[in-house]
Every structure is written in C-alpha cells, then in structure tokens.
Amino acid sequence: MGRWQPDSRGRLQEAALALFAERGFDQVTTAEIAARAGLTERTFFRHFADKREVIFGGSDLLKEQIVAGLAGAPASADPLEAVACGLDAAADMLGAFRRDLSRQRHAVIAANPELRERELAKAGDYVAAVAAVLRQRGVAEPQATIAAEAGLAVFRVSLERWAGGEDDRDLTVMVREAMAGLRELAAGT
C-alpha cells in the first residue's frame, strides 16, 4: 500500500459530493474532483468505474445489509415479510447515518437524470440479490422476483420521502407502514 495520503477513495467521495452540491453534477469535471482530493483524473477512474459511481459509494454495504436481514428472517415468514426483515436492517443502517448527508446526497441525485438512472440500476441490483435469497428459501419464480420488486419498491418510496424531507418520522416506521399499504392494495380495499 504505497500511500502518499490516506483514504484517497474517501477523499474523492467527499470532494465530489461537495462540488456536486455546489454546482450540480454536470457542471463538475472529473479532473476537478480529483484535483480537490489532491489526486489526478486517472486516479479517479482507478477508484470509480465512472463519474456517477463516486456518489454511490456505500451501496454495496446497503445491499449486504438487506441480504443479511433477509437471511435472518424466521422460516415461518411469508416472502414479503421476509423481504420486510431485510428492509428493516437496511433502514436501521441508514438511520444510524448522518441524515443531513443523506439529504444532501439525495438532493444531488434527484437533480440529475443520469444519477437517477444509476440509482434505479442499483435498486435493480438489490432486487436481483433479494430474489436470489428468496429462491434459496424455496420461493419459485416469478414469485421470488415479484416479491423482491414489490418490496424494493416499498423501500424506494419510503426512502424518497425520508431523504426528500417530506416526512420526518423514523425510516423503519415508514417502511413498515408502506409495506402494510401494499398488502391493503393487493387485498383490494
């Protein structure tokens, strides 16, 4: 680890978030981000596959949380309830984070179509991971994917309200409430 300065990756993430919040995603160049972090553009692309990825740094951790929570769900739980357990774990993780940073990040993403696109792609990764675990639990296709899609949709809607500042309650509560809303819809009330 030949490191002139420590935590290059983290410094790049901080620099990028600050610059994006100031000027907007497409008014910032990758060279500027790198310079602000004391690095070169080439090094930026060694740490992140593309310009958008720099703002989705912790997304793998979140996925692992969801999968872990889902794997820990009681065997008696039905598929949607199992997914809800995974979402609980993810909501806890985000709740422990600094909410102002989540909001800033959310605002940057919401302001840019390319970033929204990438966010959907990340959600698609979550869906695939959740569906895979459900299949391991014996849920058949296409029910496994549908349950994963529906569950992640519930999570996305809740997160949008939580990070968007429309609702100040605890994320876990909002996710649980939205999940109940889905069951009501499906029951046809």
Add this chain to the structure above:
Amino acid sequence: MGRWQPDSRGRLQEAALALFAERGFDQVTTAEIAARAGLTERTFFRHFADKREVIFGGSDLLKEQIVAGLAGAPASADPLEAVACGLDAAADMLGAFRRDLSRQRHAVIAANPELRERELAKAGDYVAAVAAVLRQRGVAEPQATIAAEAGLAVFRVSLERWAGGEDDRDLTVMVREAMAGLRELAAGT
C-alpha cells in the same frame, strides 16, 4: 421538410439494431450507425438525445398505451386492477408487434449494462405516469406510487420472460397470471 431520403429516424433505428445485434452495443460507434443509414453522426444526435436512445424508439407509445388503458379502467376497479387494465393495453400492443424483433431488441439490451440501466429509467417514467393517473382517480400517496411500482414490476417480470424466450405463451396471459401471483404473495400464502 427538406428530405433527401425519407424516414431518417427509422433508418437510424434499423441500422443501430442490426449493428448492435452483430457486434454488441459498445463495439459500434454512433458514426458507424449514421453511415449505415446514409447520414452523418451529427444528424444521429439530432434525432436521438444519446446513443442509447436509438434503441428505445417506441417507448413513448408504450407509455401512452398504458396510460390510455388505465384511464379506461372501470371506476369500480381497485388501484391494482386499474393498473392491470393499463398493462393489458400495453401487452396487446407488444403482442401485435413482430416478436422476433422484440426478442432481438431484448437480447441486445440484456447484453449491455448501460442499456439495462436506460430500460429501468424508462420503466421509472412509466411508474411516474401511472402514479399520476392513479392520483387523478383519487388514490392517495404513497399508495398510488406503490401500486404503480408493483404493477410495473409485474409487467417487467412478464416481459422479461416473454421477450427472453423462456415462456412462449401470450403476453397478456402472463401479465394477468403474474398479477394474480402478486396478490397471493401479499395475502401471505
């Protein structure tokens, strides 16, 4: 309309699909697509906002079909059933198309992460449109968005199997079946 050759946009779409199917999305340049259509690269970008858009030509039509079908749903229908009516209309439209072209298109998209990303973004547009109509029908948030997300998830899963060649039945039937699967999941069987 000073047109040297007619239907430039359509020719660009055909050229792009053929080249992507041959060599893969990222092994084809926009200049090549334009040349194959007898045009210049600059003209390509006058017809399509970016390289990916050329393969999502009819997506606005599909959205209109969904919205129209949803708007025509009986007032007595619950939110998910209303969405299902919209999906019926969309499934009919796709069923009338040449299925081999749908499969080729699907294969090209499935083979490339950037195109899959854009496809998710298009689905997100559908969700927003459907949720807006549901709100007009008196459905409150976040139920409107959740119903739209869940319904579109059902559609996406069915379309994946239909265009992916895993299932040879009629698309409309598959969508209806998947929607029933969602209701069962939510009922907790």
Add this chain to the structure above:
DNA sequence: TCCTTGATGTCAGTAACTGTCAACACTACG
C-alpha cells in the same frame, strides 16, 4: 421569383474514459 422553414452537412471543441509505462513507497525475504 424570393423568402421562409426544416433537415442536413461540416467543422471545431469539450469531457468522459482507457491503455501503457514509469515512478515511488512500502513489505518481505534473504
């Protein structure tokens, strides 16, 4: 006949992203 309108070509330029090689710090091992 002239003028407007819309589609296109041409050209120069920016910025994302990649391949390659050299430089440098740190570690392990003799």
Add this chain to the structure above:
DNA sequence: CGTAGTGTTGACAGTTACTGACATCAAGGA
C-alpha cells in the same frame, strides 16, 4: 542491509460520445 516484489499513483496519448455554430439545400408559400 539490500533487493525483489506489490500496490498506488502520475504522466501522456488516444478514442469516442456529445455540443455549438454556421453554411447548404430542397420544398412550399407569398
């Protein structure tokens, strides 16, 4: 103590997606 290996970074050249500005040319109407 020295030397070879490993991992991170810088430097630089190159490709390609995408944009702005201006010229051109066909068609249609006044």
